[in-house]
Amino acid sequence: MASPIRWRSPLRGPWLTSVLGSVLLVSMPIVIVTGLLSYVAYGEQARPADVGWLHLPTFDWPTDPSWLFRLTQGLHVGLGLVLMPVVLAKLWSVIPRLFVFPPARSVAQALERLTLLMLVGGLLFEIVTGVLNIQYDYVFGFSFYTAHYYGAWVFVVGFVSHVALKLPTMVRSLRSGSLREELRTRRADTTPEPIDPEDPDSLVPTDPDAPTMSRRGLFALVGGGSLLTFALTAGQTIGGPTRQLALLLPRGLDSGDGPNDFPVNKTADAAAVDAASTGSSWRLSLEAGDTTVTLDREQLLDLAQHTAVLPIACVEGWSTTQTWTGVRLRDLAAQVGLAEPTGAYVESLQEKGAFKAADLNAGQVTHDDALLALQVNGVDLSLDHGFPARIIVPAMPGVLNTKWVASIRFEGA
């Protein structure tokens, strides 16, 4: 290959790149689709709001199974992190191509370089913004939602065109070697891949060093990196005793043993909600058409109470399952004369912020376990968890489960 650099690793070659590529070919679509599903799950609250044609077909986000968003978003964040070693190894395996001179010998190659910039730039941009977001480091200054959403589309375009171009090469290269054979080959017996005389840009080095690692050693290294990442992140989604394994993530920290000691995504302090506005003067306003009913907390507690064990799952990938008790949303709709509500608009006492209100779809209002929760794990909600009352609906993205509810306007005939 025409390159000013001498590439030394005897492991590089189309077969190795194709093995790493095939792992990403299978797993990346899961990260992409779960990410786009998250946009659908946010419904009316999806950000950025107007994305033209750049979204999946929209549908009412379901309420069954209750762990649906926990699964999709846990996969999106978790798999995204776990794949980082594979991505880095894949980039390492093809990096000689970056330094080829001249950079392009034809118009076709120049255009292909541009699409590779979409692919690699999009991927790295998504990793960087995602990693910073789940740890609340907003050093980038711009809107995370806008950046991560549109960055994803640039990546998707680069990914699809790269797969369309390289799939035949990948299949051919995979056939040129045997994974089973390679997994039996020790370092001392590891040889470079055969050089294809037809391919002037072959990844196989012309003058390699002796191997310091076998290919199975490299696979073990990459797989081990992914396994380590899994061990250090999965706990924030799976919860229970595994949570403390998420040693280096905020949601792996010990919140305590009390009934209200589980993670929040926003404190009352941050929402500027205080004890005065949530004290005895607090009233819940229920509305439908021209009807308005106002209830205080005692009156809510006198209504039929229902208990449900439901997860609350954050877009950041973490989740926590708790036992919630409160009034069914459809019972509240009945208070204002609506037997069959088709939706609801919930507003919080919180005055500022993107998620101070939320639109609920028909399923989210009428589900048996869709609650205005007053208690959690048998005690009153703490102020940080939304006292005096909060929404909890199965499978709804965490942040849409409005805390410190001030009013609910039901829709329907």
Added chain:
Amino acid sequence: MASTTGTRWSRAYGASGWHLVLMLASLALVGYVVATVGLDALWDPDVWWQSMAVWFVGAVVLHDLVLFPVYALADRLLARRRAGSTARVPLVNHVRVPTLAAALTFLLFFPGILRRGGDTYANATGLDQDQDPFLVRWLLLVLAAYLLSATLYAVRSVRARRRPRAATDLPGSP
């Protein structure tokens, strides 16, 4: 006739016609994405380095022209040491593996380790603890990785010394 046209075309362009269609379709789609985001959102004239466009290109530059050269050079220095060594068990991977584990965990979790986030972190989590535990935990994790690797190296070295020299895995053997 058709094949002559095809050959002439591919010589001029460098690939088949459908390659060009795919490239143009990709560029058109990304053009649509850029138009939908709006140039205002991509570029912040007040703080240039907080622009999406800068971060997009910056991510590539940081990986390709900083991260890769740094780790390649570090590995080169490590591998060169090995060339003069006569040890029966090569040390190189016993340094590589824990170093990579340290680098990977730092890349993934540096905001917590370096106590970044500040108010945003406190507002979001409301945890009594701040980010203090992360640095110590990470250092312990890295220490454990190096210790484990060193222990394995010691065990392998002892076992190799007990075996006759010919049976060991010498570099350069066929």
